[in-house]
Amino acid sequence: MRVLxxxxxxxxxxxxxxxxxxxxxAVDRVxxxxxxxxxxxxxxxxxxxxxxxxxxxDGFEVLRRLRxxxxxxxxxxxxxxxxxxxRVHGLDxxxxxxLTKPFSVTEFEARVRALLxxxxxxxxxxxxxxxxxHVEAKSVRCNGAPIDLTVREWALLELFMSRPGRVLSKELIxxxxxxxxxxxxxxxxxxxxxxxxxxxxxxGVRIRTVRGFGYLWDATDAAA
Amino acid sequence: MRLPSRFGxxxxxxxxxxxxxxxxxxxxxLSASALTYFVALHVATSAYDRSLLDPAxxxxxxxxxDSDGPRLALLKQAQEALLYDHEDTLVFQIRAPGGAVIAxxxxxxxxxxxxxxxxxxxxxxxxxxxxxxxxxxxDNGLYVxxxxxxxxxNRLIWEILAAGLVPALLIATATFVVAWTGVARGLxxxxxxxxxxxxxxxxxxxxxxxxxxxxxxxxxxxxxxRLLAQLRESNDMQQRFLANAAHQLRTPLAGLQMHLELLxxxxxxxxxxxxxxxxxxxxxxxSHLANQxxxxxxxxxxxxxxxxxxxxxLFAVAxxxxxxxxxxxxxxxxxxxxVLEHTYVTGDAALLEELLDNLLDNALRxxxxxxxxxxxxxxxxxxxxxxxxxxxxxxxEAARGRVFERFYRVQGTPGDGAGLGLAIVxxxxxRHRATLQVESREGSAGGTRIVIRFPAAALExx
Numbered sequence: 001m002r003v004l005x006x007x008x009x010x011x012x013x014x015x016x017x018x019x020x021x022x023x024x025x026a027v028d029r030v031x032x033x034x035x036x037x038x039x040x041x042x043x044x045x046x047x048x049x050x051x052x053x054x055x056x057x058d059g060f061e062v063l064r065r066l067r068x069x070x071x072x073x074x075x076x077x078x079x080x081x082x083x084x085x086x087r088v089h090g091l092d093x094x095x096x097x098x099l100t101k102p103f104s105v106t107e108f109e110a111r112v113r114a115l116l117x118x119x120x121x122x123x124x125x126x127x128x129x130x131x132x133x134h135v136e137a138k139s140v141r142c143n144g145a146p147i148d149l150t151v152r153e154w155a156l157l158e159l160f161m162s163r164p165g166r167v168l169s170k171e172l173i174x175x176x177x178x179x180x181x182x183x184x185x186x187x188x189x190x191x192x193x194x195x196x197x198x199x200x201x202x203x204g205v206r207i208r209t210v211r212g213f214g215y216l217w218d219a220t221d222a223a224a
Numbered sequence: 225m226r227l228p229s230r231f232g233x234x235x236x237x238x239x240x241x242x243x244x245x246x247x248x249x250x251x252x253x254l255s256a257s258a259l260t261y262f263v264a265l266h267v268a269t270s271a272y273d274r275s276l277l278d279p280a281x282x283x284x285x286x287x288x289x290d291s292d293g294p295r296l297a298l299l300k301q302a303q304e305a306l307l308y309d310h311e312d313t314l315v316f317q318i319r320a321p322g323g324a325v326i327a328x329x330x331x332x333x334x335x336x337x338x339x340x341x342x343x344x345x346x347x348x349x350x351x352x353x354x355x356x357x358x359x360x361x362x363d364n365g366l367y368v369x370x371x372x373x374x375x376x377x378n379r380l381i382w383e384i385l386a387a388g389l390v391p392a393l394l395i396a397t398a399t400f401v402v403a404w405t406g407v408a409r410g411l412x413x414x415x416x417x418x419x420x421x422x423x424x425x426x427x428x429x430x431x432x433x434x435x436x437x438x439x440x441x442x443x444x445x446x447x448x449x450r451l452l453a454q455l456r457e458s459n460d461m462q463q464r465f466l467a468n469a470a471h472q473l474r475t476p477l478a479g480l481q482m483h484l485e486l487l488x489x490x491x492x493x494x495x496x497x498x499x500x501x502x503x504x505x506x507x508x509x510x511s512h513l514a515n516q517x518x519x520x521x522x523x524x525x526x527x528x529x530x531x532x533x534x535x536x537x538l539f540a541v542a543x544x545x546x547x548x549x550x551x552x553x554x555x556x557x558x559x560x561x562x563v564l565e566h567t568y569v570t571g572d573a574a575l576l577e578e579l580l581d582n583l584l585d586n587a588l589r590x591x592x593x594x595x596x597x598x599x600x601x602x603x604x605x606x607x608x609x610x611x612x613x614x615x616x617x618x619x620x621e622a623a624r625g626r627v628f629e630r631f632y633r634v635q636g637t638p639g640d641g642a643g644l645g646l647a648i649v650x651x652x653x654x655r656h657r658a659t660l661q662v663e664s665r666e667g668s669a670g671g672t673r674i675v676i677r678f679p680a681a682a683l684e685x686x
Contacts, residue, residue: 009475009476009478009479010479011476011479011480011482011483012475012476012478012479012482013479014479014483015479015482015483015486016482018486019482019486080471080474085574100548101474101475101478102474102477102478102481102482102508102511103478104481104485105482105485105486105489106485107551108482110551165551166547167546167547167550169543169546208550208554210546210550210560210561210562211559211560211561211562211596211598212561212562212563212564212598213546213561213562213564214546216550216554218554
């Protein structure tokens with residue numbers, strides 16, 4: 001995949017480029033907002049890693065111009081931990097995810113993987129650990145053996161796979177699954193999740209429970 | 225600063241004013257009533273004296289010169305009628321030019337020396353009683369005196385005294401009350417300044433309200449405000465410097481951390497790996513410290529800034545923390561749980577997130593593997609609250625009061641914290657006028673619960 005890193009601190013930028021290159025991506029790097037704008041006009045990127053504090057035009061402006069051109073590139077914004085406004089503003093302008101500095105390499109890799117998987121999800125088969133999912137055919141194989149999912153379990157699996165590495169609240173799950181059913185109680189969701197969990201457990205994919213809140217599709221171990 | 229709370233303080237302006245005002249007013253009232261008394265007495269005495277002169281002149285007019293000398297040609301009844309008074313006893317005396325008593329009472333003393341046609345009034349004694357005497361010397365040299373006891377004159381004195389003193393005392397009392405309340409009202413602006421000063425927190429460096437201060441103390445308030453402004457300025461500079469320094473440190477630290485992590489992934493011999501691993505730990509600590517210093521500077525700075533106050537849903541604050549912290553909890557094998565209700569507080573979202581982050585950081589840092597950390601928010605007795613509880617070792621009783629101090633670390637605790645986390649929590653809580661409560665048990669059945677209780681919500685967002 002093609003990735004653009006927009007970061008003015010050379011040490012950090014070098015690190016980001018190295019991580020992305022090692023993951024097999026084609027990486028370009030620019031240091032200023034104007035250079036970024038130029039690069040984004042010239043080529044189509046799958047992922048943009050965008051620092052907000054840039055020497056000329058800031059990251060928000062780069063993002064705004066990108067979305068004005070109706071670009072669908074995934075944008076991962078890098079912000080300072082204390083800058084809540086930046087985070088909110090970035091998401092409002094159409095950023096797909098954010099990461100607060102400093103972050104660990106593992107964290108960065110997980111976010112990048114999640115964003116790029118989103119790009120690849122609709123295209124045929126997707127593999128996560130021992131799990132192979134054919135979205136169009138609605139078939140799932142666990143370590144090569146086909147498994148049967150109910151309509152609701154399938155919807156749940158799709159939901160988790162579209163937001164890997166993110167914690168999904170029960171409210172959100174109920175909202176997303178409501179298309180298939182009438183109102184879903186938190187208890188019903190627990191039942192669906194535990195059924196799905198037992199069916200895909202063998203593939204090394206974990207659905208972790210965040211007590212009192214929701215669930216986390218934890219594919220980091222499996223995918224690493 | 226200690227200010228006198230009561231009127232009795234020796235340095236009190238009110239006391240000084242009243243100590244001057246009340247005796248002066250009393251003296252004024254007393255001298256005014258004394259003056260009234262003497263003027264009225266003089267007027268009354270001369271009126272009574274004139275009426276005492278009439279019988280003396282009548283007597284003088286009725287003295288006939290016979291062959292055997294002067295003789296009073298008045299019947300006994302006429303004499304009595306002339307001398308009649310319903311209150312006082314009147315007596316008369318007529319003496320020849322030589323001094324011999326011709327008629328009337330012998331017991332009246334000799335009159336003073338008068339020229340013919342002259343008259344005089346004086347005080348004297350008659351049979352041991354004080355009397356007022358009117359004396360006349362007629363053209364033919366006879367002395368005629370009429371004396372009168374002092375009953376009605378004394379009664380008049382008392383009446384004048386009473387008529388003068390009672391209103392004077394009433395006026396004095398009224399004046400006292402007016403002075404007392406007047407001084408209190410006059411000093412009310414001072415009291416309001418005092419209330420303003422006593423009511424503010426030590427961090428509050430806002431200027432005092434200059435519009436409501438009287439001209440007399442305006443210069444003092446202005447001077448105080450200039451001082452506060454200077455303090456604020458130097459405070460701001462210090463905070464800006466700290467925030468700037470911390471901010472500038474973060475990006476190079478983030479780069480350093482990333483490179484060390486990449487290095488740790490490559491093939492290294494054990495010794496080098498240990499060294500790089502140590503550098504990595506130190507870098508993570510330094511970033512953490514830079515973030516915390518920045519958070520502390522921001523929390524202090526915004527104590528001065530009311531623009532960053534908006535209704536914040538604690539649920540949303542905790543919701544963000546779920547995403548931030550769940551991976552770290554998983555990595556440490558700690559069961560991170562949430563019991564959340566929507567509840568609104570007025571404040572600064574970034575600071576509240578910082579508060580929760582530091583509570584969670586602390587809880588995850590000190591809770592052993594396999595433990596649990598639970599975040600709660602909701603409303604209790606009308607007050608929004610946010611709490612984090614853990615199954616860690618607990619905070620020793622003796623340290624509980626000190627854990628919110630900057631750079632304080634409980635002795636013998638593992639981990640690499642700088643001791644700023646709970647200081648940030650305290651600073652942010654204070655900024656939101658929230659209270660902090662620590663419940664902790666030591667030992668294996670231990671655990672710590674830190675509760676932040678906010679003031680009752682001012683508004684509810686639908």
